[in-house]
Amino acid sequence: MTSRLFSRVNAAFERHLPEQRLFLKSEEGTRFIRLRPITQASIILGSAVMVGWTVIVTSFFLIDTISAGNARELAEREQAMYQERLNALALERDARAADASAAQDRFALAMDQVSAMQTQLLDGEQRSRELEIAVDVIQATLRRAIDERDEARLAQAALQSELQADTGTQLTAAEREQELEQTLAFLNQALELTAVERDTGYTMVAQAEEEINRLNFQAALTDERSSRVFRQLEEAVAVSMEPLDEMFRAAGMNTEDLIDAVRRGYSGQGGPLTPILSTSGEPADGLSMRANEVLESLDRINMYRIAAERLPLAMPVNGTFRNTSGFGPRGDPFNGSRRMHNGIDFAGARGTQIVAGGEGTVTRAGRMSGYGNIVEITHANGFMTRYAHLSRIRVSEGERVSRGELIGDMGCTGRCTGTHLHYEVHRNGTPVNPMTFIRAGRNVF
Incomplete structure (x- = not known):
């Protein structure tokens, strides 16, 4: 039964794909290989499948490349808009200082x-x-x-x-x-x-x-x-x-x-x-x-x-950055579970200057589990700020710092996926949203 079916299929393909013979010559003699119509059809079908798969994979690769290029352009435009906003805020700050x-x-x-x-x-x-x-x-x-x-x-x-x-x-x-x-x-x-x-x-x-x-x-x-x-x-x-x-x-x-x-x-x-x-x-x-x-x-x-x-009202990053994570519940970047994020993350280049958000005293300068290299500053009225994942610490415990004074460099120490600053503000021991104070400080500084 199977041989008859096979013969019928060969007969059907033979009108379009006649039987071919490949001669292989060697020192021992000459041999040939018969390529029946069904074998040729199988080779052609396999080649077509491979070519189609190659075209589909290439298409997806090109689409991903174009999408990545658009994402980079969008990020560059957002960065340019943010830089313009920073320049406008700086001009407004200078104007307010001139008015004062x-x-x-x-x-x-x-x-x-x-x-x-x-x-x-x-x-x-x-x-x-x-x-x-x-x-x-x-x-x-x-x-x-x-x-x-x-x-x-x-x-x-x-x-x-x-x-x-x-x-x-x-x-x-x-x-x-x-x-x-x-x-x-x-x-x-x-x-x-x-x-x-x-x-x-x-x-x-x-x-x-x-x-x-x-x-x-x-x-x-x-x-x-x-x-x-x-x-x-x-x-x-x-x-x-x-x-x-x-x-x-x-x-x-x-x-x-x-x-x-x-x-x-x-x-x-x-x-x-x-x-x-x-x-x-x-x-x-x-x-x-x-x-x-x-x-x-x-x-x-x-x-x-x-x-x-x-008070901690100033921006802690002195340089170009991008806000990669806000205050509140979020998905953990390592295991995806829902966790509370007690600060905000500013991503930038390694070595970007990190400055004090307000006048205070350095109460901790060293390593801390999960945070890597950190600096903690105690301010007036029960406020404390924490600067984590630093590549370098430039202050020591007990030192008095002013608003905007250099305290460290941005890095990726501790539990992190890339170079950034993890910035926290605590009031009477309770974490609060740092952006509330940064936005308030933009009206004056």
Whole structure:
């Protein structure tokens, strides 16, 4: 049965693939091999299968190569966009720093203007008091001159009455009349001098009133300029404080607690705020109150700055990088199981500079299981940052570091699949998302 089927198949293929013979010649003789139609068909079918498989594998390889090229181009575009974003953030940071510097310059200029206005006001008050004293003296002199004039008139009337009633000799009457005339002449001269002094006093009073009006007008202008200067200062302080408030709110932190902590830590450099204008024990006026409010706002901004320097708000990688893993549950890169990732991963070139995210003290610098070479920095207000998988550690335990100071190089030590930085932020011993603080810090740094 099988031989008949085989013969039928050979007969069917023989019309298209006639039997072929291959002659093999050697030293021993010549032999031949018969290639039946079914054998030729099998060889052709096997060759076709091999060619088809080669074409399919080549197609898949080309598709993978093209896809990989597109992925690289996409990664390069994302890297370029991220670099542009970093440049834009750097420009924005520089602009904010320039605004803060300009606000400080405006504040210094305003303080100079306030000091000049204070001097002018004090001089005006002194001159006003002197003029008031001069007016009081002139009025007292006028009143005394008027009293003396009235007494002289009464004496003159008494002497005239005495002359009319005199019964003595002619010589005695003449002598008394001469004496009376001398007395009247002296009194008239005194009255004339008194009148001149009175007129001079009236002139000085008028001049004093004009000077007082001028000083009052100048004081009003000074108050207006002071109000305008303080209004500009208040606006500049509000503009400078707004991004700081937004930064701390974005980080989920209580600003009053931060300020209290800074005030306790820097109490030795503080002191009571005194008014710009002396009140001599009297209640502070509006200008002094506004000046004290501006000084308090500036002191608050300074404490914000100190708190920002001490918190981990800066980017820990100083160079080009890519964010390869975020905070939260993820698939383990080694076994694929679901695990909690207590930090974020920044992949970059080996040796990329790793810097401190904020001011603090190095409490650990060495190796740690799973983390490789690590650096741990303790910051204020219960914060701690961890920098893992470093290729080189550049600080030692107990060392004090500032924000942005170099602490190590990026590497691949410990449990890792490639060169990257594993960055963690702990608050009171609990891991928190580091990107919350990095995004908040971008508004200021």
